[in-house]
Amino acid sequence: MNPDILRERQNATFDIEKLTNILDGGAERTNRRREIREVLVLNDPDFDYGTPTSLPTMILKLREYGISDPVEINWYKSMYWGTGREALGLHYVMFLPTLYTQCDSEQFNKWVPLIIGTYAQTEMGHGTHLRGLETTATFDPATQEFVMHSPTVTSIKWWPGGRNPLFLPLIFLSIPLSASLFDLFLSGFALPTCSGIVIGDIGPKFGFDAVDNGYLKLEHVRIPRENMLMKYAQVKPDGSYVKPLSSKLTYGTMVFIRSLIVGNAGIVLSQCCTIAIRYSAVRHQSEIRAGEAEPQILDYQTQQHKLFPLLATAYAFLFAGQYMIDTYNRISGDINQGDLSEMPELHALSAGLKAFTTWTANTGIEVCRMSCGGHGYSRSSALPDIYVEFTPSCTYEGENTVMMLQTARFLMKSYRQVQAGQQLSGAVSYLNKVHHRVMAPQAVSSQLDLNLNTLVDLYEIRAAMLVELAAQSIQQESARGKCQEDSWNNSTIDLVRASDAHCHYMVLKMFRDKVDQIEDPGVHSVMSTLAHLYAIHGMGNFTGDFLQAGVLTGAQVPSVSKCLKGLLAEVRPSAVLLVDAFDHHDKMLNSVLGRHDGNVYEAMFEWARSSPLNRTEVHESFHKHLKPLQAKL
Ligand SMILES: CCCCCCCCCCCC(=O)SCCNC(=O)CCNC(=O)[C@H](O)C(C)(C)COP(=O)(O)OP(=O)(O)OC[C@H]1O[C@@H](n2cnc3c(N)ncnc32)[C@H](O)[C@@H]1OP(=O)(O)O
Numbered sequence: 075m076n077p078d079i080l081r082e083r084q085n086a087t088f089d090i091e092k093l094t095n096i097l098d099g100g101a102e103r104t105n106r107r108r109e110i111r112e113v114l115v116l117n118d119p120d121f122d123y124g125t126p127t128s129l130p131t132m133i134l135k136l137r138e139y140g141i142s143d144p145v146e147i148n149w150y151k152s153m154y155w156g157t158g159r160e161a162l163g164l165h166y167v168m169f170l171p172t173l174y175t176q177c178d179s180e181q182f183n184k185w186v187p188l189i190i191g192t193y194a195q196t197e198m199g200h201g202t203h204l205r206g207l208e209t210t211a212t213f214d215p216a217t218q219e220f221v222m223h224s225p226t227v228t229s230i231k232w233w234p235g236g237r238n239p240l241f242l243p244l245i246f247l248s249i250p251l252s253a254s255l256f257d258l259f260l261s262g263f264a265l266p267t268c269s270g271i272v273i274g275d276i277g278p279k280f281g282f283d284a285v286d287n288g289y290l291k292l293e294h295v296r297i298p299r300e301n302m303l304m305k306y307a308q309v310k311p312d313g314s315y316v317k318p319l320s321s322k323l324t325y326g327t328m329v330f331i332r333s334l335i336v337g338n339a340g341i342v343l344s345q346c347c348t349i350a351i352r353y354s355a356v357r358h359q360s361e362i363r364a365g366e367a368e369p370q371i372l373d374y375q376t377q378q379h380k381l382f383p384l385l386a387t388a389y390a391f392l393f394a395g396q397y398m399i400d401t402y403n404r405i406s407g408d409i410n411q412g413d414l415s416e417m418p419e420l421h422a423l424s425a426g427l428k429a430f431t432t433w434t435a436n437t438g439i440e441v442c443r444m445s446c447g448g449h450g451y452s453r454s455s456a457l458p459d460i461y462v463e464f465t466p467s468c469t470y471e472g473e474n475t476v477m478m479l480q481t482a483r484f485l486m487k488s489y490r491q492v493q494a495g496q497q498l499s500g501a502v503s504y505l506n507k508v509h510h511r512v513m514a515p516q517a518v519s520s521q522l523d524l525n526l527n528t529l530v531d532l533y534e535i536r537a538a539m540l541v542e543l544a545a546q547s548i549q550q551e552s553a554r555g556k557c558q559e560d561s562w563n564n565s566t567i568d569l570v571r572a573s574d575a576h577c578h579y580m581v582l583k584m585f586r587d588k589v590d591q592i593e594d595p596g597v598h599s600v601m602s603t604l605a606h607l608y609a610i611h612g613m614g615n616f617t618g619d620f621l622q623a624g625v626l627t628g629a630q631v632p633s634v635s636k637c638l639k640g641l642l643a644e645v646r647p648s649a650v651l652l653v654d655a656f657d658h659h660d661k662m663l664n665s666v667l668g669r670h671d672g673n674v675y676e677a678m679f680e681w682a683r684s685s686p687l688n689r690t691e692v693h694e695s696f697h698k699h700l701k702p703l704q705a706k707l
């Protein structure tokens with residue numbers, strides 16, 4: 075064990091195992107996760123971490139071990155695939171959930187156990203604007219079939235992930251059977267027998283290489299009427315159409331994935347913080363006091379300023395992810411029972427948090443990489459690969475700006491309800507105070523009040539102010555004679571800013587609520603420090619908002635920075651222990667810099683020597699290209 079890392083793990087002020095249990099949702103869950111990891115994967119003789127793992131083996135193993143709980147499947151898969159992407163991830167996270175939520179019982183029993191599929195919604199011309207999709211589905215009562223057709227080049231289905239050219243069960247979204255409705259179809263056709271289908275791969279991408287993203291062009295392809303997923307909407311044999319309770323029920327799978335992505339952003343950020351903080355504990359560089367030994371780079375204040383707010387953010391997003399999936403499960407259960415009353419709130423929350431967490435984590439991964447200097451740029455650190463795999467999450471499953479605007483739509487609607495005298499409940503209930511001017515700037519003491527509850531209140535006031543400013547911008551545009559749509563478009567910068575502040579407040583509130591539930595004094599203390607750091611760091615980044623909201627005075631601004639520096643110093647002794655609590659196994663992290671034992675340099679030399687480029691003393695290219703050239707000179 076590297077002596078620095080060893081020293082960092084002495085004098086712990088909190089019980090790491092208890093913090094790991096909190097992250098897992100209890101000691102039993104931690105034990106089960108480790109059992110799956112150690113016994114069912116790492117100690118499985120059929121599992122050789124070095125060789126490309128096969129999907130069929132994984133599926134057969136899941137069946138052999140009787141693992142069917144979605145969380146446990148995820149634990150098994152994340153150990154099996156490490157930080158990489160699995161080839162058929164889309165089957166699990168989109169195709170199956172769509173069948174589960176959109177099939178009627180007959181279809182469910184017929185299809186679910188049998189097929190592997192993809193989700194073909196996006197077209198070359200439209201990914202965001204679903205009401206603009208062009209693929210048509212025309213019902214032919216004579217043959218009881220739908221005729222699927224791609225009328226234009228922009229209607230070609232583009233991006234479906236995991237679309238193996240050999241088979242093609244896929245979920246379609248096609249243009250409206252009626253004014254504003256979409257429907258989902260299971261293709262049911264298989265290649266190459268089916269004529270009228272042009273299929274292929276969209277070509278090399280930035281990353282995401284484990285997943286083959288394809289294209290699909292349909293030329294009047296016929297599928298049985300029964301292939302329309304008919305839980306919510308039906309087309310009867312006579313061609314009559316039964317509308318769903320809400321046209322947005324078709325969007326359900328996207329809301330599910332967005333809810334999952336929130337916690338995933340926390341996991342990915344926790345992986346990168348583990349790598350960067352462990353490496354910063356063993357890396358010595360330059361000098362602080364002339365003539366003294368080179369310090370650990372983790373002792374530089376700038377290095378702490380780069381990494382510790384991200385560490386706090388990783389914990390914040392992991393807790394937000396737990397809250398998000400609990401809320402999704404609760405409300406989707408109600409929707410299943412026909413109660414759609416909270417569907418708008420679920421959409422607004424999942425859309426906003428998906429955008430907020432992925433944008434922040436995306437930037438954070440790069441900060442972690444750069445904080446490791448040159449070795450961060452080496453694939454041995456795992457950081458470049460983590461970035462390449464994570465960054466499309468800002469685009470897929472709802473492009474982030476568009477998602478923030480969806481949340482803004484809900485905030486504006488809520489604001490108008492408050493103005494009309496309605497009493498709001500749920501995540502936007504803080505807007506009730508805006509109307510009664512309870513949100514007038516509080517008398518803020520000369521010193522910054524560090525109480526976490528006060529900080530949450532300040533974030534609430536900031537969010538409410540920005541919601542009101544966005545609403546006022548729309549009103550001003552309208553007053554200038556702009557139509558409603560132009561007034562909206564001319565206010566979208568303010569609207570995104572309001573949504574971002576709303577999400578920031580929600581995440582801090584969830585973090586504070588989680589800390590309040592922690593009973594162990596040591597764990598409560600260290601998590602309270604991290605929650606303060608998360609809040610103060612955000613106040614430092616958005617000082618203008620807090621000044622504008624009147625909850626921070628110019629005289630107090632220096633104390634924000636002073637307080638931040640104090641919190642960084644407070645976190646320093648626990649930094650390595652806090653990433654140990656994430657409990658990422660070396661095999662899963664797959665990072666020379668993030669090793670639990672901290673023996674970075676020896677491992678890096680071994681990693682480099684094992685490179686295919688070093689398989690021979692002299693690379694074959696010398697004999698093939700340079701030597702013949704030399705002979706001619
Ligand atoms: C571990 C993880 C690994 C994750 C790893 C997994 C890998 C994933 C790979 C990527 C897979 C994909 O990308 S699959 C493709 C993903 N594609 C998308 O996400 C498409 C994004 N676009 C959309 O969702 C939609 O077009 C919208 C929401 C932007 C706009 O929809 P629209 O129908 O035009 O609605 P719009 O006019 O804006 O609003 C009309 C009303 O509908 C409401 N509304 C809109 N959507 C919804 C909704 N979902 N639920 C409830 N209500 C909704 C609005 O709030 C509004 O209410 P009111 O204000 O009138 O009351």
Ligand SMILES: Cc1cc2nc3c(=O)[nH]c(=O)nc-3n(C[C@H](O)[C@H](O)[C@H](O)COP(=O)(O)OP(=O)(O)OC[C@H]3O[C@@H](n4cnc5c(N)ncnc54)[C@H](O)[C@@H]3O)c2cc1C
Pocket residue numbers: 164193194195196199200201202203232233234235282287466469470471472473474475476479
């Ligand atoms: C790695 C990866 C995997 C994918 N896998 C799948 C898959 O399996 N199945 C599938 O169906 N799709 C998949 N997609 C497609 C993905 O869902 C779309 O790319 C995504 O929804 C964004 O849509 P778009 O590409 O049309 O971008 P656009 O919407 O064209 O975005 C371009 C720009 O326009 C802006 N913009 C668009 N609309 C508005 C608006 N109303 N207001 C303000 N600005 C706006 C956006 O903010 C953005 O800056 C995948 C994409 C990627 C990158």
